Structures are given as C-alpha cells and as structure tokens.
Amino acid sequence: MTSGVITLPHLSRREISPVEGTPVLAGRIVEFVRLARAHHFRVGIQEAKDALDVAGRVDLLDQRQLRWGLRSLLCSNAADWARFDTFFDYYWLRPNRRKVELPLSADQFLPSAASTYASREALPEARQEEDSGDSVERVGASNRDVLTRSDFSLSQLNADTRELEQWIEQVARRMRKRLLRRYQIRASGHRLHMRRTVRRSLRYGGLPLDLILQQRRRELPRLVLITDVSRSMNVYSYFFLRFARGIIDAFKDTEAFAFHTRLIHVTDTLKERDSHRLKEKLAWISAGWGGGTRIGESLQTFNRDYARRLVGSRTFVFIMSDGYDTGEPEVLAEQVREIKRRAGRVVWLNPLLGREDYVPSSEGIRAVMPYLDLFAPAHSLASLMKIEGMLVKL
Amino acid sequence: MTAFTDTEDLCRRLEQAGYITEKSLAVSLMLMSQLSRPLLVEGDAGVGKTEIAKALASAYGCELIRLQCYEGLDVNAAVYEWNYQRQLLAIKMQETEARSVADKERHVFGENYLLRRPLLQAISRPRSPVLLIDEVDRADEEFEAYLLEVLADYQISIPELGTIKATSIPYVLLTSNGTRELSDALRRRCLYHYIDYPDYDKELRIVLKRIPGIEARLAGQIVTFVQKLRKQDLQKRPGTAETLDWAAALVKMDIASLDSNPARIADTLVCLLKTRDDQAALPPTVTARLLAQSV
Numbered sequence: 001m002t003s004g005v006i007t008l009p010h011l012s013r014r015e016i017s018p019v020e021g022t023p024v025l026a027g028r029i030v031e032f033v034r035l036a037r038a039h040h041f042r043v044g045i046q047e048a049k050d051a052l053d054v055a056g057r058v059d060l061l062d063q064r065q066l067r068w069g070l071r072s073l074l075c076s077n078a079a080d081w082a083r084f085d086t087f088f089d090y091y092w093l094r095p096n097r098r099k100v101e102l103p104l105s106a107d108q109f110l111p112s113a114a115s116t117y118a119s120r121e122a123l124p125e126a127r128q129e130e131d132s133g134d135s136v137e138r139v140g141a142s143n144r145d146v147l148t149r150s151d152f153s154l155s156q157l158n159a160d161t162r163e164l165e166q167w168i169e170q171v172a173r174r175m176r177k178r179l180l181r182r183y184q185i186r187a188s189g190h191r192l193h194m195r196r197t198v199r200r201s202l203r204y205g206g207l208p209l210d211l212i213l214q215q216r217r218r219e220l221p222r223l224v225l226i227t228d229v230s231r232s233m234n235v236y237s238y239f240f241l242r243f244a245r246g247i248i249d250a251f252k253d254t255e256a257f258a259f260h261t262r263l264i265h266v267t268d269t270l271k272e273r274d275s276h277r278l279k280e281k282l283a284w285i286s287a288g289w290g291g292g293t294r295i296g297e298s299l300q301t302f303n304r305d306y307a308r309r310l311v312g313s314r315t316f317v318f319i320m321s322d323g324y325d326t327g328e329p330e331v332l333a334e335q336v337r338e339i340k341r342r343a344g345r346v347v348w349l350n351p352l353l354g355r356e357d358y359v360p361s362s363e364g365i366r367a368v369m370p371y372l373d374l375f376a377p378a379h380s381l382a383s384l385m386k387i388e389g390m391l392v393k394l
Numbered sequence: 395m396t397a398f399t400d401t402e403d404l405c406r407r408l409e410q411a412g413y414i415t416e417k418s419l420a421v422s423l424m425l426m427s428q429l430s431r432p433l434l435v436e437g438d439a440g441v442g443k444t445e446i447a448k449a450l451a452s453a454y455g456c457e458l459i460r461l462q463c464y465e466g467l468d469v470n471a472a473v474y475e476w477n478y479q480r481q482l483l484a485i486k487m488q489e490t491e492a493r494s495v496a497d498k499e500r501h502v503f504g505e506n507y508l509l510r511r512p513l514l515q516a517i518s519r520p521r522s523p524v525l526l527i528d529e530v531d532r533a534d535e536e537f538e539a540y541l542l543e544v545l546a547d548y549q550i551s552i553p554e555l556g557t558i559k560a561t562s563i564p565y566v567l568l569t570s571n572g573t574r575e576l577s578d579a580l581r582r583r584c585l586y587h588y589i590d591y592p593d594y595d596k597e598l599r600i601v602l603k604r605i606p607g608i609e610a611r612l613a614g615q616i617v618t619f620v621q622k623l624r625k626q627d628l629q630k631r632p633g634t635a636e637t638l639d640w641a642a643a644l645v646k647m648d649i650a651s652l653d654s655n656p657a658r659i660a661d662t663l664v665c666l667l668k669t670r671d672d673q674a675a676l677p678p679t680v681t682a683r684l685l686a687q688s689v
Contacts, residue, residue: 042578042581042582044582050431053428053429054425057424057428058425059401065401065417065421068417068418068421068422069421069422069425071418072421072422072426072585072586072587073425073585073586075586075588076434076578076581076582076584076586077436077586078436078588080586081586081588082588194475194476194478195475195476195478198476198481198482201482202485202499205485206481206482206485206486206489208482222574252535252575252577253574253575304627308629310572
C-alpha cells in the first residue's frame with residue numbers, strides 16, 4: 001500500500017526526490033487530486049489519501065486501470081463523469097503536461113460556465129422592444145416602499161439598484177420559509193405513530209390509551225427557472241437572474257436556465273460566490289446576447305435534454321418571459337404542453353402584466369394560456385412577493 | 395471475504411452470474427470492496443443498475459439485502475421497528491408475574507422483539523452481504539442524512555437497546571435516477587460510476603447470454619435496431635432491459651428474422667416503446683425503414 005509509506009500532510013512536490021520511484025508517482029497523484037479540486041471535482045484530503053491507495057491496488061502497467069480507478073473515486077455526478085477523461089488526459093499524457101502546470105483557468109473545465117462563455121458569438125440584431133422608460137419617474141430616496149412597488153425597468157436608472165438586488169434575494173429566501181411553514185401546517189396526518197403510542201402505553205400497563213398520531217411532512221417542490229434574456233426583456237432579465245440566484249440559494253433543489261435564441265444551463269454560474277464576478281457574469285448573460293427570441297425552440301431543447309431528468313410531479317417550472325417570440329406560436333404551445341405533461345405546476349411570470357394598458361395579445365402567449373397554472377405579473381418586488389402566496393394556494 | 399485483486403477474474407465471475415460488463419465497472423467494484431466505500435451508480439432507466447447488485451452477490455457468493463427507497467421512507471421501514479403486537483402481549487402476560495417494572499421493560503425491549511429491517515440486517519451478518527439501496531433519490535433528505543451517518547460509522551443506535559456495531563462491513567451499492575439532486579456529502583462519501591447504454595458488441599453479448607436459444611443472426615438484427623431506435627427523438631429511450639424483453643418476445647413468437655413478418659413485428663414494438671407519445675412518434679413507415687436498415 002503506497003499510502004503507508006508517505007504521510008500526506010507533509011507531502012509536497014519539493015520534498016519528493018525525483019529518483020525514488022514510487023514517491024514520484026505518489027507526488028503526481030496528489031498533485032492530480034489537487035488539480036481536480038481546483039477544477040471543481042468534489043474531493044478532499046480523504047480522496048487524496050484514497051487516490052494513493054487506489055494507485056497501490058490497481059495494475060499500474062495497465063494505464064486504463066488507474067484512469068478507471070481514479071474516475072470512480074473523484075467523480076461524483078454524471079457531469080464529472082463526462083469531463084473526467086479529457087481532464088485525465090490533460091494531466092497524464094505527456095505532450096499536454098506543460099499546459100496544466102500553467103496557472104489554471106478554473107472555468108475551462110466547468111461545464112456550464114464553459115458553455116456560457118463559448119456561446120459568445122455575433123447574434124443577428126432582432127427587433128428591439130420599446131422601452132417603458134420614456135416617461136420615467138425618478139425614484140430618488142432609498143425608500144423601501146417606493147422601491148418595492150416600482151417597476152424594475154425604472155430601477156436601472158437610479159442608484160438604488162444594489163439595495164434592490166439584495167432585497168430580491170431576500171424575497172427568494174423568504175419564499176422558502178413561507179412555503180415550508182405552510183406545508184407543515186396544511187399537512188395533517190392520520191397515521192398512528194406506533195412507537196410513541198406503545199411507549200406512552202407503558203404507564204397504563206400496556207393499554208394504548210393515548211394515541212399519538214403522526215403528520216406526514218410535505219417536501220418542498222423542486223423549482224426549475226427558465227429566464228428569457230432576449231433584447232425585449234433587457235431591463236428585467238438582470239433582476240430575474242438575480243431572483244433565480246436567490247432561489248437557488250434558498251431551495252437546495254433548483255435548476256436555472258436562460259435563453260434568447262437558444263437555451264443555456266446557468267445554475268452553476270449563478271452559484272458564483274464572489275459578488276463582483278457574479279455581477280459580471282449576470283450582466284454578461286442578461287445583456288451580452290440580447291438578440292431575437294426563440295422561446296419555442298429553447299423550450300424544445302429543455303424538453304429534449306433536461307426535462308426527463310429534472311421535471312416530475314414535484315416540480316414547479318417557472319418561465320419568466322414577456323412572450324414575444326419570433327418563432328411559431330404552435331411550437332411554443334406544443335412545448336409548454338409537453339412541460340405541463342411532466343411537471344406539477346407551470347408558472348409563467350410576465351413583467352409586462354404589471355403595466356396597466358397591457359393585454360396579453362401576442363399569439364404565442366394566447367396559445368400557451370390553457371397549459372399554465374398561473375400567469376402572473378413580475379415587474380416589481382411587490383409582485384414577486386405575491387407569487388409565493390399564490391404558489392401555496394395552487 | 396474473497397479478495398478480488400484481479401479485475402479480470404471479477405469480470406469473469408460477473409459474467410458467470412449473467413452480467414456482462416466492462417472492466418472499468420469491475421475496477422470500481424473492486425475498489426468499493428477494498429476501500430470499504432459505498433458505490434453510487436447512476437444511469438438511465440433500464441441500463442442494469444440494479445442487476446449489478448444481484449450479479450455481485452452471486453459473484454461473491456454472499457447474500458443480497460435490498461432496500462427500496464420511496465418518498466416517506468422512515469427509520470421504521472429501513473432500519474428497525476419494535477414488534478408492537480408481541481410487546482403488548484408480553485406486557486399482558488407479565489402482568490401477574492412478580493417482577494419489577496424495570497425488569498419487565500428490559501424484557502419487552504429485548505432483541506426478541508426487534509424487527510430488523512434491511513439496514514440493520516446488513517450490518518449484523520457474520521459475513522459481508524451486498525447491500526443494495528435502490529433509487530436513493532426517492533427517499534427524503536432526512537433519510538439521506540441518516541444513511542450517510544450509518545455508512546460512515548457502520549453502527550446504529552437504538553435508544554432502548556444501545557448501539558449496535560457492524561459485525562461485518564457490507565458492500566454497499568446505491569442507485570439513483572436523478573428525481574432529486576443528492577447531497578454533496580453523500581456523493582463525496584461514495585465512489586461513483588456512470589453506466590451508459592451499452593454499445594453494439596456489449597449489448598449483443600448480453601442478448602446472447604440472457605436469451606438462451608436465440609439465433610446469432612436475429613440477435614444481431616435486434617441489437618442493431620434498438621441501437622438505431624435510441625438515436626430517435628424519444629421520451630423514454632429503451633434500455634437493455636427492454637431489448638431483452640423484446641428479444642424474448644420475438645423468440646416466443648418464432649420470428650427468425652426481422653424482415654420476415656413486418657405486421658407482427660410492429661405489434662411487438664410495445665416492448666420497446668412505452669409511452670403513447672413515443673408510439674405515435676414512430677409511424678409505421680419509420681419503423682419499417684429502421685427494420686430494413688437493421689437486417
């Protein structure tokens with residue numbers, strides 16, 4: 001067993017003499033595990049130790065065995081599994097070695113971030129929605145009431161954006177609390193809790209006089225958020241992504257997507273802890289590719305690639321879009337119907353609904369209306385706060 | 395415990411048990427037993443996740459203990475429960491005996507009245523069994539946390555009885571279908587293996603192995619067809635299990651070749667296409683074309 005020879009905490013590359021056979025390999029394996037951690041494989045000290053153990057157990061003359069062994073050990077989900085081979089080759093195959101020793105660019109191996117950035121290409125400029133901000137009322141004071149009610153599209157113009165952003169995330173977190181609490185109160189169980197009943201019956205000589213009933217706890221739903229980031233949604237998409245981030249933070253089991261002319265998985269991007277980088281990424285996602293909108297086709301991608309795994313009867317799917325689609329309305333209706341078939345609830349949040357003169361007249365929206373459980377405005381904090389109340393009633 | 399240092403040997407033994415696999419899975423299984431870590435297996439439905447456990451138990455020549463997870467699975471169903479009926483009877487019977495209350499209670503909460511559920515069974519065997527925790531993603535988060543604790547320490551504490559330590563460490567296999575994202579902690583604790591749909595050669599070997607008496611030519615056609623079918627835009631892609639069902643059906647119906655009787659073969663496609671939409675998505679013309687390409 002290799003790990004018997006080397007104690008890990010003291011092991012660093014400098015201390016290993018290149019002439020001693022095994023320690024070199026051990027050093028490289030530890031280095032490989034570290035590199036894996038830097039590239040977002042979920043591994044810790046224990047895994048480094050076990051990796052040495054693995055190396056000691058597999059047949060090292062068969063290069064594949066080391067690969068397979070380390071793959072089992074270091075991967076923890078299907079995405080890791082898919083990128084492991086490339087990662088392994090990068091480190092272990094000689095010609096590539098130098099590249100990896102250069103400072104790492106962490107995003108390179110991050111599947112979602114990579115795809116997000118890879119999508120940077122010129123998009124045809126499509127029709128631009130008229131901004132609502134032509135007669136802008138200035139919201140000057142940092143007054144929560146005012147901010148709460150004001151349309152997000154106005155907020156871009158003043159300095160309160162940061163405060164607003166934080167509140168949006170708070171709303172998301174509050175939503176979790178409220179949903180959880182209501183579920184518990186609503187759920188009334190009728191099952192007998194045998195264990196406690198018998199325990200209690202001991203004091204009556206075994207006669208079960210006090211019956212203890214147990215309540216069945218309801219699980220929180222899984223949320224899937226699909227945000228429109230096309231040009232027409234320009235003023236709202238940034239806030240919606242921010243909201244999505246809050247939701248991801250609060251609900252453990254959440255996935256977020258963004259689309260304009262196609263769909264991109266953004267859950268991992270939104271998990272960014274560094275607020276500055278998050279801001280950059282959000283701005284990038286929300287503004288970087290404001291082009292035409294193909295809601296139908298994007299949802300088709302969602303149904304084909306993700307729905308099978310993510311959407312079930314416990315899933316609430318949120319689509320945040322103004323419903324202006326450059327594709328065929330039939331495609332859109334068909335795809336929403338498909339989502340509805342799998343999902344517990346389908347909710348469409350439309351920022352334009354907040355405007356007094358707005359009537360959902362676009363063909364696309366009218367076609368999908370029959371499949372929606374909830375069609376609600378989402379143009380301000382106040383409207384976002386109302387959503388959770390409506391969700392509970394659904 | 396039989397030590398399988400040789401993956402070739404494990405592969406062969408699994409094959410004898412009717413499970414055909416790549417060496418990479420054998421390496422994962424070998425590490426699972428040698429590092430005493432659970433192995434989390436993921437993959438689409440019907441690729442043979444559950445079968446691994448059966449084959450492994452047979453290869454190791456040990457017992458298979460299965461815990462099927464579902465929403466609302468609790469400690470009573472997974473770990474242990476007291477046999478309440480017997481306890482109540484025992485209390486009644488002891489009423490007239492002149493023993494102290496504490497003594498009576500100790501009697502009632504003795505091992506005789508304990509119903510051992512899969513997790514407790516798995517750690518209290520003299521020889522390591524294979525413990526299959528099937529579809530762990532269906533269980534609640536609380537249960538997952540509890541499971542993590544058991545898998546870390548291999549001991550279970552029962553308030554009335556004390557802590558029960560494992561007499562042998564089971565080989566633990568977990569399977570997941572992704573209805574819920576598993577916690578990082580559990581994923582980190584486990585080794586991981588992802589099973590994809592088998593390629594042509596492997597699937598052919600599986601069909602030949604599992605369907606005795608099938609002709610090699612028909613088996614080849616069947617596998618070609620299914621492989622093509624998986625590339626279609628379907629809601630539920632057929633897994634290996636479906637291939638085997640279909641092959642068995644064709645053999646039962648005495649169909650010797652896929653080009654012989656299109657109408658009857660079309661009827662058997664229900665073995666492969668299991669939703670109405672998928673059946674609608676493949677009109678007869680398309681299936682006819684696929685069948686023709688497979689011959």
